[in-house]
Amino acid sequence: MTAVLVARRGGATLEQTLLGLAEQSRPPDRLLIVDATDDEAATRALADARPTMFVSAAHGASFGDDIARAVEALPDPETTSSPYGGVEEWLWLLRHDTAPDPRALERLLGAVEVAPSVAVAGPKQMDAAAPTVIIEFGETLTRTGASAALAERELDQGQHDRTSDVLAIGEAGMLVRRSVFTAVGGFDPALPSVDAALDLCVRIRLAGHRVVGVPLARVFVAEGTAEFARAHVPRRIVHRWRRAAQLHRRLVYAPAVAVPLHWLSLVPLAVLRSFGHLLAKQPTRVAGEIAAAVVVAFSGARVPAARRRLARARVAGITGDALAPLRMPPAEVRRRRAIARDARIGRAEDVAPPRPDFLPGGALVVALLAGVSAVAFSPLLGAASLLGGATAPLAPDPAALWAGMLATADAPADPFAFVLALLGVLTPWQPSLALGVLWVAAMPLAGLGAWWLAAGLVRRRGPAAAAALLWGVAPALLVPLIAGRPAAVIALIALPWLLAAAHRAPRSWSATAAAGLLTVIVGGSAPSLVPALLVAWLAWMAINPRRAGRLLTLIVPLGAVAAPLVVAQLWRGSPLALLADPGIVAAPGEPAPTGLLLGWPDLALAIGPLQSILPQDAPPLLVAIVLGALLAPLPLLALLGLALPRGGRAVLPLAIGALGLVSAVLASGVSLTTLDGRAVPLDVAPALGLYWLGLLVGVAVALDGLRRAGAVPGLIATIAGVAAVAPLLAAPLTGLAEVRAAEVRTLPAIVAASAADDPRQATLVLTPAGDGLGARLELGAGRTLAESRTVRTTGPAAEDAREVAELAANLAAASGRDAAPALAELDVRFVLLAPALAPVGEDGAAVPTAPLADPAAVSAALDATDALVPVGDTDAGRLWRVTATDDDRSRPPGIPATAPAVLLGQLGILALTLLLAIPTGRRPRRARPDEGSIDDPATTFAEGDDD
Missing domain, CATH: 3.90.550.10 (Spore Coat Polysaccharide Biosynthesis Protein SpsA; Chain A)
Incomplete structure (x- = not known):
């Protein structure tokens, strides 16, 4: 021995x-x-x-x-x-x-x-x-x-x-x-x-x-x-070893005729099993699964040597009585898997914090917000599309949504194009209809997200419901809804869902994947918010160092969809342009320092209604004081929460709120695009939304710490907060909102009818603006959100832009030059003179305009152009048709040959992330506050028992 x-x-x-x-x-x-x-x-x-x-x-x-x-x-x-x-x-x-x-x-x-x-x-x-x-x-x-x-x-x-x-x-x-x-x-x-x-x-x-x-x-x-x-x-290495050993043994034990089939199935089976690992929320096993298959498939002489070793002394078959009775039966395998699954759920229940019931408080708040939104935005119900501000038709058809995600020869697609595609597929028969539906559903969706976020930090229903209600009517959300800024609206709806998923990410791969997808929505819709999200992401990894590897994957989906744009902007030498607002360029309301502190992107929308209530000639400072008094209970409660028991829960939300405020202050002084010759500042609404959301979650934590004593302060703060924003809810009904219902076109109907045969035809749109004349080309039936590109709006004037400006100047003023060649070169079929209001001075008197800005002078010059035939007045302005035709007219930049492959790669990463995000198992049962805890005394006897 x-x-x-x-x-x-x-x-x-x-x-x-x-x-x-x-x-x-x-x-x-x-x-x-x-x-x-x-x-x-x-x-x-x-x-x-x-x-x-x-x-x-x-x-x-x-x-x-x-x-x-x-x-x-x-x-x-x-x-x-x-x-x-x-x-x-x-x-x-x-x-x-x-x-x-x-x-x-x-x-x-x-x-x-x-x-x-x-x-x-x-x-x-x-x-x-x-x-x-x-x-x-x-x-x-x-x-x-x-x-x-x-x-x-x-x-x-x-x-x-x-x-x-x-x-x-x-x-x-x-x-x-x-x-x-x-x-x-x-x-x-x-x-x-x-x-x-x-x-x-x-x-x-x-x-x-x-x-x-x-x-x-x-x-x-x-x-x-x-x-x-x-x-x-690490566990992932052990899994790779075990899988490689299993595949090796499969090739060794298999009959000789079956070995080639097993060998051919190694890599395809590994790919299929990788999808299974994603569904099982085990993404760390994917790389090991593929690696094990590749290593075994190309292991050289190892399998033949092992087969010879097996045959050296074998006297029985693999499937014979020597092994079959000793194998584990399938029923036992299923039993063990069920036990392991129950153990995982039990461990998750042990660490899951208690969550308040959604019924009835949360459901009532969401229903209330839905009712208020339906009434306030009733003029938009059933609208085929929206116009005004930065809104425009989403896309004429699903094919246009697909094209919006493809890079063109002159500009890569924005991450916002993927967000619009996701929105458009909700109503594929008419993609632009989804934007109108979103406008009406924005408030309840935002409230539901805020409830879900607050419910992860509080134990009582009331505080979560208060946070949901106040977020549903937050100024940072209502102002973009009224001003027609779809990118900001989408970002603010998704923001609480992102924070809620990121809060659960260290404990769940599903939540990590969901947070990654929501980061695409928020970051793609509000690029100016990405620096703040990056800071929060790095801080969250520092707080959870053992889960840093998992949290590191959170940025992968956004990095995949934004990579072409990042490369293009860095190659052009304009990295700051990555923060530009996507979509149609439209100037937001000018932010004021007081408005930033109060969380209002455009304080002018609050000053007007309040001045009508306050004494006549009330100064704006008094209006700001009144508004601040209405909103003062919110920061006071949030700060009070830090001093209460378990007040540490409020530190992270308030830190995120402070990060949002700093981002808003920095963004308010940055302009990356121009409109009609004027610089357009960044929209501060998403950053202020982050500020307001962090503040509201801090308020919810404070009210939860106060327990029953917080009922009265919470009610006062909620009523005062709703009263401060109540005038905004009346704006769509009184016609003061910029956004309005419209047809699925931005150009006259005759242009849209002509575009049905040639969707790439161009229309030259001239807009008198101040002392100048704005000029742009619109293709097909008009501008759409899907075709917008920030590379075009943030870059220097290109050659075709100068050609458009030169053509507009020659048409707007009699120059004696023949405009037909330039119109043909740009494939212009129509010229539209959009209406413009004459600028007024401080005393209300009209200000004289330059010749190029006088609509009557521009109209007369267009009438005198031989290449144009007047069509007449339309709902979008006065229209002229181009008489010249040329089969050799130029076309817009084409699509590079590599664009479809890049898009498929991006969609593949998003699809894998979605597969990982979909919950496939039973969710752990979360304890509720009214169920008591392990520290509570046992209720051995019912109340009233004698013994």
Whole structure:
């Protein structure tokens, strides 16, 4: 009997193993030590054990290689007689982390002495840190070839003491007959990390021998098989090893005719399983799945060598009676999976914070916001499209939405194009209809998101409902709704959902993926908010360092869709242009310092209604004071929350709110685009929305800490906040809102009818503005949101832009030049003179305009142009048709050949993220505040009982 000890590392575990060997009631006849420690102290400790033989090995060699080296160093077996017909020499395989029980070897030998057909016996492997817990006792295979432990991480209560024959046992403490070990070829070198003992036992069983477990023999294991191969190995690496071992064994055990089919299915099956891992919320296994398939598929001669090793001593088939009864049945596999799933759900329930019920408070608030929105925006109900401000038809058809995501020769697509495509597919028969639906549903959707965000931090229903109501009527949301700024509206609707998902991201892969998709929506709709989101993202990773790798993936979807735009802007040398507002260029209301502090993107919308209520000639300062008084309870409550018990919950929301305020202040002084010759500042509404949202969540935390005492302050703050924004809700009904219902076109009907035959035809739109004349080309039926590009609006004047300006100047003033060639070159079919209001001075008197800005003079000049035929007045202005025709007219920039491939890659990343975000399992049941907690006294007796 030879004990073979393989040592990889020294320390206390090696000392315990050597001590256990020295205390054996039946000591081994020989002790062979394989030193692979590369540590002088460990080598001295091994030498002090006085081994019979001492072999040095490379530190990185596998356990199987070390055992093979030890067997080669042993002297040839002695020739003896045996009833079994072979040499009675046994090898006891130990590792440096395997401390045997004093009677372990005695009981192992006792089991094999009475059973000559047994070639392998294994002890019960116990946890060295918890000696009453079974780490492993016996291994088997499922019907699909996956390895499984018969007993794993179980409290030892004698439940497995009747176990005898098993398919395989672990390598730690294995007792194996030397002649059989040599006959089957030893351990497979292609399995250096896991499943090597399983494969060895399978081959020994196929050679006609038995493998048994000896429950009374125990060894105490400090490391698992994978940890022995590599210290501190991550779980994803262990999964890759196990999957590679399973695929290798599949090719080795399969019949010869089936090997090519198995080989061809390796990579496709890995791809399919990767989708399954995403659905199971295990994305860290995807790379290992693919890598395992590729490594096994191109492993060279390893599979043929293993097949020859298997055939060397095999006397039974893989599917025969030697293995089939010992495999794990499918019912047991399903039972174990159900137990594991319930355990995961139980662990999630233990860490999930209590959440208040959505009913009735949250549902009532959402219903109230829906009713108010339906009344306030009733003029927009059923609108085919919206116009005014930065709104425009979304796209004429779904194909245009697809084209909006494709890069053109002169400009890559904005991330906002993907957001618009997502919005448009909600009503594919008429994409622009979705924008009108969104306008009416904005308030309840925003309120629902705010409730979901606040409910993750508070335990009571009232505070969450108050935050939802105040966010649904937040000035940062209502002002873009009235001013017609769809990008800001979409960003503010998605913002609370993003923060709620990011809050859960460290605990859930599904939430991480959802936060990544929502980052695309928020960052694509409001690029000026991306720096603030990046700061919050880095801070969140610093707060959760153990989940930093998971949170790092949150930025991947936005990076994928924004990469072409980032490259284009950096190549052009204008990185700051990445922050430009997407969509149609329209000047937002001018932000005032007081308005920024109060969370109002455009304070003028509040001053007008309040001045009509206050005494006549009330100064704007008084109006701001009144508005500030109405909103003052909110910051006061939020700051009070910091001093209350569990007030630390308010620190993060208030920090995010402060980040939003700083972003708004910085954005208010930046202009990246121009309109009619004037600089257009960035829209501060998204940043102020972040500021307002953080403040409201802080208020909810404060009210939750005050408990019943917060009912009156919360009611006062809510009523005052709603009263401050009430005049904004009347703007759509009184006609003061810029946004309005319109047809799915921005040009006259005759132009839209002509565009049905040629959607790429151009219309020159002239707009008198101040002392100048604005000129732009609109294609087809007019401008759409899907075709907008920030590269065009933020870049220097291109050659065609100068041509448009020159053409407009020649048409607006009699110059004697023939305009027909220029019209043909730009493919202009119509010229539209849009209406413009004459500018007025401070006293209300009209200000004289320059000749180019006088609509009458421009109209007369157009009438005198030979290349134009007057059509007449339309709903969009006065129209002229171009008489000249030319088949060689130029066309807009085409689509690069690589654009579809880039788009497919971007959509692929978004699809994989969506697959990961979809919840597929049962959600853990969250505790509710009214259910009590483990610290509450038990209600053993009902109230009124005598005893």
